[in-house]
Amino acid sequence: MNDITVLEALKQALRRLPGVGPKSASRMAYHLLERDREGARTIARALTDAVERIVHCKRCNNLSETELCPICSSNRRDKSLLCVVESPSDLVSLDQSGVYNGMYFVLMGRLSPLDGIGPDEIGIPRLEALLDEGSIKEVVLATNLTVEGEATAHYISDLVRARHIKATRIAYGVPIGGELEYTDRNTLARALAGRREA
Known part of the structure; x- marks a missing residue:
């Protein structure tokens, strides 16, 4: 019998999210069903609305609710x-x-x-x-x-x-607040290669 239960289908759906493994998916599913059914309904409505209304901007390919995203339609850019x-x-x-x-x-x-x-x-x-x-x-x-x-x-x-x-x-190198002692050698090499006049 390979009929999947509704609960298992929910867990598998949640696992499609990045960084969500079997245990996290199970925890989320049980939380929504046991403690926050209204939250689950809100998530479901928001996902359905987003999938139906959000498209790619025809100019820049960003996600947008309109044919041209706000950045592409701005006169200030x-x-x-x-x-x-x-x-x-x-x-x-x-x-x-x-x-x-x-x-x-x-x-x-x-x-x-x-x-x-x-x-x-x-x-x-x-x-x-x-x-x-x-x-x-x-x-x-x-x-x-x-x-x-x-x-x-x-x-x-x-x-x-x-x-x-x-x-x-874009430039890359040692992050602000980073300590050289803990910076990997590739990052240090790029920081040295991309040095500029102080």
């Missing part, structure tokens, strides 16, 4: 600057810093040939069309500092430079 990020959460982190006031493009991932993720899967054709519009003067590559993120940044920088657009990479 510098349209000559484009920051390329891997995910909507990366965009939010950068934008909340208050330092960057340009436009964005969200890849929704990074190149990973071993996983079958190539340029088409992360929206490179859409990015190229955006670059070909002619209004962008600089592309800031803000992919994560992983092997795949670095490969993605390198791939995009080649596309950008081929169009005679300036390509820059």
Whole structure:
């Protein structure tokens, strides 16, 4: 008999969330059913509403409730600057810093040939069309500092430079408040290589 119970289906659904294993999923399921059924209904309604109403911005690929997201429709942003990020959460982190006031493009991932993720899967054709519009003067590559993120940044920088657009990479190195003694050697090597005049 391989009929799955409603409770097991709930646990499996919760396991789809990042970082949620079998025990965490079970704890969440029991909490919602035993102590917070109204909370469970609120979550269900919010998820259904989000899945039905949130789409990708037609310009930058960010998540949005409208055809153009608030950033792309703003007249206060510098349209000559484009920051390329891997995910909507990366965009939010950068934008909340208050330092960057340009436009964005969200890849929704990074190149990973071993996983079958190539340029088409992360929206490179859409990015190229955006670059070909002619209004962008600089592309800031803000992919994560992983092997795949670095490969993605390198791939995009080649596309950008081929169009005679300036390509820059976010800086990386020792974090503020970090102690050299506890910083790994790769981070230290990059910090030394990227040093600037004091």
